Amino acid sequence: MRVGIIGVGMTAFRPxxxxxxxxxxxxxxxxxxxADAEINPREDVDSFLTCAxxxxxxxxxxxxxxxxxxxxxxxxxxxVSGDGLQGLANAYMQIQTGLIxxxxxxxxxxxxxIVTLDGVIEHALDPIWNKPLGAHPFVVAGLEADxxxxxxxxxxxxxxMVVAKNHGNALKNPLAAYGAAVxxxxxMRSPERFAPLRALDISNPADGCVVLVLASERAAKKLxxxxxxxxxxxxxxxxxxxxxxxxxxxxxxxxxxxxxxRLAKVRRPATEIDVAEIDDRFSYKExxxxxxxxxxxxxxxxxxxxxxxxxxxxxxPVNVSGGSLGCGNVFEATGLHRAAEVxxxxxxxAGVRQLDRVRTGVAQSWRFIPSxxxxxxxxxxxx
Amino acid sequence: xxxxxxxxxxxxxxxxxxxxxKVTQTRFRPxxxxxxxxxxxxxxxxxxxxxxxLIARSCRRCERILFPPRMFCEECFRPTDEWIFIxxxxxxxxxxxxxxxxxxxxxxxxxxxxxxxxxGASPKMGMMHFFGEMTKDEIRIGMRVKAEWxxxxxxxxxxxxxxxxxxxxxxxx
Numbered sequence: 001m002r003v004g005i006i007g008v009g010m011t012a013f014r015p016x017x018x019x020x021x022x023x024x025x026x027x028x029x030x031x032x033x034x035a036d037a038e039i040n041p042r043e044d045v046d047s048f049l050t051c052a053x054x055x056x057x058x059x060x061x062x063x064x065x066x067x068x069x070x071x072x073x074x075x076x077x078x079x080v081s082g083d084g085l086q087g088l089a090n091a092y093m094q095i096q097t098g099l100i101x102x103x104x105x106x107x108x109x110x111x112x113x114i115v116t117l118d119g120v121i122e123h124a125l126d127p128i129w130n131k132p133l134g135a136h137p138f139v140v141a142g143l144e145a146d147x148x149x150x151x152x153x154x155x156x157x158x159x160x161m162v163v164a165k166n167h168g169n170a171l172k173n174p175l176a177a178y179g180a181a182v183x184x185x186x187x188m189r190s191p192e193r194f195a196p197l198r199a200l201d202i203s204n205p206a207d208g209c210v211v212l213v214l215a216s217e218r219a220a221k222k223l224x225x226x227x228x229x230x231x232x233x234x235x236x237x238x239x240x241x242x243x244x245x246x247x248x249x250x251x252x253x254x255x256x257x258x259x260x261x262r263l264a265k266v267r268r269p270a271t272e273i274d275v276a277e278i279d280d281r282f283s284y285k286e287x288x289x290x291x292x293x294x295x296x297x298x299x300x301x302x303x304x305x306x307x308x309x310x311x312x313x314x315x316x317p318v319n320v321s322g323g324s325l326g327c328g329n330v331f332e333a334t335g336l337h338r339a340a341e342v343x344x345x346x347x348x349x350a351g352v353r354q355l356d357r358v359r360t361g362v363a364q365s366w367r368f369i370p371s372x373x374x375x376x377x378x379x380x381x382x383x
Numbered sequence: 384x385x386x387x388x389x390x391x392x393x394x395x396x397x398x399x400x401x402x403x404x405k406v407t408q409t410r411f412r413p414x415x416x417x418x419x420x421x422x423x424x425x426x427x428x429x430x431x432x433x434x435x436x437l438i439a440r441s442c443r444r445c446e447r448i449l450f451p452p453r454m455f456c457e458e459c460f461r462p463t464d465e466w467i468f469i470x471x472x473x474x475x476x477x478x479x480x481x482x483x484x485x486x487x488x489x490x491x492x493x494x495x496x497x498x499x500x501x502x503g504a505s506p507k508m509g510m511m512h513f514f515g516e517m518t519k520d521e522i523r524i525g526m527r528v529k530a531e532w533x534x535x536x537x538x539x540x541x542x543x544x545x546x547x548x549x550x551x552x553x554x555x556x
Contacts, residue, residue: 017420018420019420019422019423020420020422020423021419021420021421021422021423021425022419022420022422023422023453023455024422024423024424024454024455027454027455031460034460040460041460042458042459042460055415058415058417058419067457068453068455068457069455069457071457071460073457073458110419110420112420113417113418113419113420114416114417115416115417115418116414116415116416118414119413119414119415120413120414120415122414123413123414123415127409127411128409131409131411132409132411
């Protein structure tokens with residue numbers, strides 16, 4: 001049975017949203033998604049899933065506070081403690097069981113509510129091995145960026161190209177928080193942070209909420225919708241130990257992609273994928289992930305971004321949304337935002353950033369520092 | 384069964400052993416601070432507490448007065464419509480007599496806590512709070528109560544601007 005996305009709802013992404021609490025943010029995104037799907041959540045939805053990490057929220061059992069603003073009061077609701085794409089995969093499986101027809105997936109960020117964001121991220125480090133060192137948690141990204149650049153012989157200029165491209169793409173995305181005309185030189189000269197990473201290589205936090213409505217093919221027909229099909233999903237986690245990682249290769253993304261491609265019957269991703277939304281919360285991650293997903297040969301992604309292959313007019317448009325560098329780091333909502341963007345592109349609803357002739361797209365996410373966990377979804381239209 | 388065991392095998396650890404670092408340990412104090420935006424509904428609610436008033440939102444479709452106020456109706460899944468003040472009197476729906484404090488220590492005078500459904504809000508809508516000016520033997524479900532407010536200078540825009548709910552006095556209803 002096929003499962004499709006029949007509704008997309010997003011708030012704007014903003015550095016902070018003091019006028020709203022997170023529930024009101026969620027109500028806005030949910031209202032937009034249900035209007036898009038033309039459904040009534042109180043009658044038409046069988047299951048609700050939210051994706052959140054209590055430690056980002058700042059209170060326990062976050063999911064207890066979810067039902068009201070999602071239309072889920074007294075309905076089946078559960079939480080995936082992970083990225084939005086992991087929630088999407090779970091909703092996809094729920095529908096595949098045949099027990100339910102319509103599911104809603106929600107993910108959000110209210111990062112501006114976190115006063116000590118670095119401290120909260122640091123708390124994810126291993127308490128015995130790594131935390132006693134007291135290093136800033138983003139050092140982990142510096143270590144990986146260094147290994148990636150060295151092993152793949154990628155020029156630091158390629159990272160600056162990613163930064164310039166994604167901030168520029170965000171200028172065409174009215175939802176993006178950090179659209180800007182950034183020159184490659186600006187990125188290369190921004191202050192050093194976690195060498196080889198500079199200030200502009202690191203995405204800045206943003207608030208926002210994303211809600212998607214999923215339906216079985218049967219329900220989609222009944223609701224007269226025009227679905228974007230979820231052709232495949234996959235997810236994987238590497239060993240959490242920083243000391244035993246490969247560092248240059250994002251193995252979690254490679255394995256997640258293999259799983260999603262197998263389900264989607266994608267055999268040659270490099271030629272079959274028309275549009276990609278890739279986790280770029282640190283600039284090098286976009287290049288590393290492109291290689292892990294088989295969209296570039298190992299060591300080629302840097303050269304190709306410098307050739308313009310990944311621009312909106314390039315051979316494989318990557319992060320036309322602006323990515324996390326351009327839209328902001330929305331934490332557990334990152335992957336769901338990317339799936340939403342791919343769905344809009346495939347539907348032809350991406351506004352001024354709409355691409356021509358895109359029928360198959362991939363969305364990929366990583367669960368941020370210090371994780372080695374990722375998820376992939378392959379979406380498609382027609383057929 | 385365990386009642387018959389007077390001495391457990393092994394070495395018992397005391398807090399002092401830990402403090403004196405006789406035990407291998409790793410200590411870390413998380414730096415986790417949050418400042419939640421209260422949002423549209425709660426901000427107004429907290430501001431009105433400072434004025435000594437309780438405010439709710441109405442939903443025109445299900446004809447309910449929603450308290451605490453919210454910008455969306457969870458029954459109808461639509462935006463709520465208007466601000467409405469409700470009364471600070473109500474009825475005890477449920478209560479408990481707590482003999483332990485938050486540190487699980489026994490307290491001499493038990494704390495009375497419960498939920499009050501408030502007059503003017505829809506049925507079963509109100510707030511959880513302390514009860515005062517009554518004993519554990521006097522409190523009962525269905526009892527009529529009224530908010531005992533802190534003096535205006537002491538109010539901070541918190542649910543603790545109400546000290547507790549107390550029984551109605553003569554002439555109050």
